Amino acid sequence: MNRFVPLLIVVFLVVLFAAMMGGDRNPQELKSVLIGKEAPAFDLESVIEGQEGLSNTALATGDPIIVNFFASWCVPCRAEHENLMKLAETYKVPVYGIAYKDKVTASRAFLEELGNPYVQTGADLSGIVGIDFGVTGVPETFVIDGDGVIRYRHWGPVIGTAVEDKILPELEKAR
């Protein structure tokens, strides 16, 4: 019996490591502590001239919505943009954009070039709203329910089939 103990330990460790490394787990990703909490208070100017700005009170719409942090200088944001357009146009999900530490003119040019998926935008020039949301780097995408409570945080770009695999099911759960 005793001679199997080392073998059992090795098998246990192999299973443990495989479980920890498997799937799409990213060890750098931090769990958001804001899940289940109301979205932090903010009030920002729009990046689009003449459009109304964005504040936290506008997020509690009675239906689940998406808040996406982006920046024109952020390369992965470019990569996920197509998916945000799809969310807004194909799936008719209201997407709100917060430009994180970006020049307003640069964000505007970014949206003119790639299309604007956002219902409303806010310019977080200092990055303080990002910090209040616990953002560690753009892009990050939040699912917020009808009461304005954060239900899910997608860390990193929403690329590939992440819309169908992650975002849409989370929106459904938040309903």
Place this chain on the structure above:
Amino acid sequence: MIRSLISFVLLVFVVAAPALSVAVDEEKLPDPAREQLARDLMKEVRCLVCQNQSIEDSNADLAKDLRVIIREQIGAGKSPDEVKAFLVARYGDWVLLKPPLRAGTIFLWGSPALFLIIVAVMLIMRSRQGSAQKGVSDLTAEEQERLKALLEKDETK
């Protein structure tokens, strides 16, 4: 020779100087005691971009922003614990390089002691097993005879 050595050392310092200047680049607090509090706190806060550095010695943008916030809040008279609570509310315990002792982190803090206990128990069990085996012979009577004969033969040499 000495001259080139001196210039080499000087060169090293010149090249390394930017590394020493991190966290000093921003405006310091006017009150040196408060500044010290802020600096000590920065050493305890993890940079969330580079993750294994404190924000005190990180060049990341977010680290810079957090340093500004820490100076702002400490300068406004908040205690380091209040500032820590502000950061933990946004980023979780992970933002602190030294995680606090609470129900969720008991295993983390207790695991070294736990492993020591496991090793101690294993060692004790092993030594007991060892002493229990002493004096027990697995040899049959026939083998005992042969062994005895061999030993005696050896002695007579």
